[in-house]
Amino acid sequence: MTYNEAVEKINSLLVFGSKPGLERVQELVERIGSPDKKLRFVHVAGTNGKGSVCAYLSSILRAAGYKTGLFISPFVLEFRERFQINGEMIPEQDLADIIEQIWRVVLEMKNEGKIITEFELVFAAALKWYEREKCDVVVLETGLGGRFDATNIISTPLSSVIMSISLDHTAILGDTCEKIAFEKCGIIKPDGITVLYGEQPDGVYEVVKNAADERNNKLIVADISSVKCISSGLEGSVFTFRNDILFNGEEKELSIPLIGDHQLKNAAAALYTVAALIEKGLNISDNAIINGLAETVFPARAELLKSNPVVLLDGAHNPGGAKALSSLIKSHLDGYYKVAVTGMLADKDIRTALSMLIPLFDEVITVTPDNPRAMSAEDLSTMVSEFGVPVGYENDLRKAYRKARTLAMNGSDKNAVVVFGSLYLASDMRRIILSEK
Numbered sequence: 039m040t041y042n043e044a045v046e047k048i049n050s051l052l053v054f055g056s057k058p059g060l061e062r063v064q065e066l067v068e069r070i071g072s073p074d075k076k077l078r079f080v081h082v083a084g085t086n087g088k089g090s091v092c093a094y095l096s097s098i099l100r101a102a103g104y105k106t107g108l109f110i111s112p113f114v115l116e117f118r119e120r121f122q123i124n125g126e127m128i129p130e131q132d133l134a135d136i137i138e139q140i141w142r143v144v145l146e147m148k149n150e151g152k153i154i155t156e157f158e159l160v161f162a163a164a165l166k167w168y169e170r171e172k173c174d175v176v177v178l179e180t181g182l183g184g185r186f187d188a189t190n191i192i193s194t195p196l197s198s199v200i201m202s203i204s205l206d207h208t209a210i211l212g213d214t215c216e217k218i219a220f221e222k223c224g225i226i227k228p229d230g231i232t233v234l235y236g237e238q239p240d241g242v243y244e245v246v247k248n249a250a251d252e253r254n255n256k257l258i259v260a261d262i263s264s265v266k267c268i269s270s271g272l273e274g275s276v277f278t279f280r281n282d283i284l285f286n287g288e289e290k291e292l293s294i295p296l297i298g299d300h301q302l303k304n305a306a307a308a309l310y311t312v313a314a315l316i317e318k319g320l321n322i323s324d325n326a327i328i329n330g331l332a333e334t335v336f337p338a339r340a341e342l343l344k345s346n347p348v349v350l351l352d353g354a355h356n357p358g359g360a361k362a363l364s365s366l367i368k369s370h371l372d373g374y375y376k377v378a379v380t381g382m383l384a385d386k387d388i389r390t391a392l393s394m395l396i397p398l399f400d401e402v403i404t405v406t407p408d409n410p411r412a413m414s415a416e417d418l419s420t421m422v423s424e425f426g427v428p429v430g431y432e433n434d435l436r437k438a439y440r441k442a443r444t445l446a447m448n449g450s451d452k453n454a455v456v457v458f459g460s461l462y463l464a465s466d467m468r469r470i471i472l473s474e475k
Contacts, residue, residue, distance in 0.1 A: 041130035044137035045117055051144075051156040062147070063158040063188040069143045070162060073169030074192050077107075080311065081192065083180040083222040084201025086358035087235060087304045090296060090336055091201055094308035096177045098330030099315075100124050102322040107168040107176035109161070109189070114338040114353070114465045121164050123171055125335070136163045136170075157181050161188045175320075185224025194227035197314040198255070201235045201307060203242045204358035215239040223249035230255050231314045235307045236262040260310035262303045270299065272342050272350075272370055277302055283313035285324055293332050297340040297350075299369060300362035305331060338464035340366055343471050347446045348374065348454035351468055353461040355382060360391035363458055367398050371456075375449025377442040378456050380422075381405040381463040384413040388421065395458065396425040401445050404431040405438045407463040435463075436470050443474075 039047075067074055080095055082088045089110060099106040106124055113119035121128035140162055144154045161181075168176050175196065180187045203219045219242045226232050226246075232255045234246050243259075250257040261281070268276040274297060280289040294305050309327070316322055340363065343349045348371070354363040367376070378399040382388045396402060404418040413421075415431035422429040432438035439455070446453040457467045 039134045039138035039141075041134045044134040047137055047141055048156055048159055051154060051159055059186060060188070060191050062152050062154060063161065064191045065152065066140070066143060066147065066154055066158060066162050067165060067191060069147075070140055070166055071169075073165040076169050077165070077173060077176050079176050079178045079192050079195040080197050080199065080315070081178050081180070081189065081195040081225045082199040082201065083187070083225045084199075084235065085204045085218065085222075085356065086362065087201040087300070087307065088179050088199075090301060090304040090339060091199060091308045091311070092177045092179045093296075093334050093336040094294075094305060094331060095311060096122070096125075097334040098308065098312055098322065098327055099175050099177070099320075101330035101333065102320070102326035104174040104320070105172065107164075107171075107173040109164045109176060110179045111157070111160075111181050112461050114461060114468060120160060121167055123168070123173060128167055132167060133163065136166050140166065155188075158188045180222075180225065185221045187224070190224055192227075194230040195225075196231075196318045196320070197311050198225045198227065198230055198232045199235075199307065199311050200225075200232065200246055201304075202358055203238055204356065204361075214241075216241040216245050219245040220249070226250055226253050226255055228253045228255075231258065231317065232256070233258045233260055233307060233311045233314055235303070236260040237303060258310050258314055260303075260307040262306050264309075265302045265306045267299070267302055270302075270369065272297060272348065275302055277305070279306070279309055281310065281313060283316060284309060284327065290324070290328070292328060295332065295334060296336055297342060297370070298362055298366035300365065301340070338461065338468055341468075343468070347443060349443075349471055350454065350456045351464055351471065352456070352458045353464045354391065354395070354458045355386055355460050357387055357390045357394065360394040363456075364394045364398060367395075367456065371454050374452045374454045375400050375446055376454045376456060377446045377449070378402045378458065379405060379438050379442045379467070380418070380457070380459040381407040381415065382413050382418060382459045383407065383409060383411045383462075385411055386460075388413065388418070392422060392425065396422055396427050399427055399456070400449060401442075402427050402429040403438050403442050404429065405435055405463065406433060407460040408466055409460065409462045412460065412462070435466055439467065439470055439474065
């Protein structure tokens with residue numbers, strides 16, 4: 039099987055959609071040798087911030103000398119980005135070989151009336167690769183939820199991490215933050231350690247605390263007051279951090295390349311998780327923490343791609359992400375003439391996200407992400423027009439970017455293009471932006 043054939047096999051399962059329950063993926067993984075039983079995990083769930091904290095943690099663990107797997111969803115750069123070891127994507131032929139091996143089992147189960155979904159197959163393949171390559175630790179990002187997420191077949195991880203909770207996927211996860219938190223708490227397993235992002239909507243802490251108590255978990259709340267910003271800009275942030283476990287309890291100056299005040303809070307969650315991992319016996323030095331944070335790479339999350347004009351790319355597609363991006367724009371692009379390029383999936387809370395962001399821009403161009411669930415550029419432009427900002431739509435992504443850049447450059451001496459919305463859009467736009475002179 040070639041790599042392209044493997045990706046076609048994986049994509050062919052999309053038609054079956056998402057099906058709740060862990061029985062199928064559990065059986066699939068058992069039939070390929072239970073690779074999950076030979077691995078150690080850090081399991082991360084949440085509405086926003088989970089990708090960032092996974093990036094921080096995998097970078098720190100790698101700097102500490104651990105062979106570190108990273109499983110993320112969705113991808114931005116290319117499909118293989120979902121599977122990484124020590125920052126390197128899975129080789130094409132390795133993925134093809136593993137999918138060929140697992141595909142036989144998928145067909146056997148199909149003949150038994152057990153339909154495997156795309157995400158279940160991808161996760162099983164990732165586990166097999168991490169086992170084969172003898173990873174020391176795997177940083178595991180959930181997909182949609184927590185309780186019935188395919189990744190939740192693992193046993194008690196080194197740490198469970200619950201990041202920021204907000205309203206997203208409400209038709210599946212619930213229509214309140216408390217209900218969504220309950221679903222995310224599915225990753226809390228017996229006798230473990232749970233780290234909770236320190237800034238949550240009302241009611242979320244109580245839900246997580248109850249789940250942790252019921253399952254005999256030590257609950258660590260990542261206190262955001264332990265982080266003090268020294269400087270912050272489009273190149274990242276410098277801050278001080280202090281808690282009782284790391285750096286012998288002394289205050290330490292640290293830096294991160296990821297942009298935005300919310301990234302300081304995400305870094306705090308990562309640092310408290312490192313403290314939990316040290317408590318579990320991992321050897322993570324001060325230098326590994328310092329260097330790992332500073333070397334973190336995370337495409338399309340408030341990513342600075344160009345400087346003249348400023349071009350920012352961010353996968354803000356729900357109210358939580360929009361709030362974080364809004365804060366970043368207000369802090370770092372005040373006084374700039376700002377043009378937005380945006381495209382959204384129709385099943386998101388689009389209006390709320392737009393209400394936080396659109397009034398910050400001078401002009402907007404809407405586009406259609408390459409996804410069956412996308413809202414059309416024309417329909418999105420109609421929604422944007424309700425906020426009183428000049429808007430047009432464009433069906434060609436490259437033309438949309440070039441138009442936005444021209445509009446921004448004509449606006450003032452300080453100008454910026456901000457591309458935000460679906461991560462499917464971010465994937466395509468990132469390639470386009472970086473290919474432009």
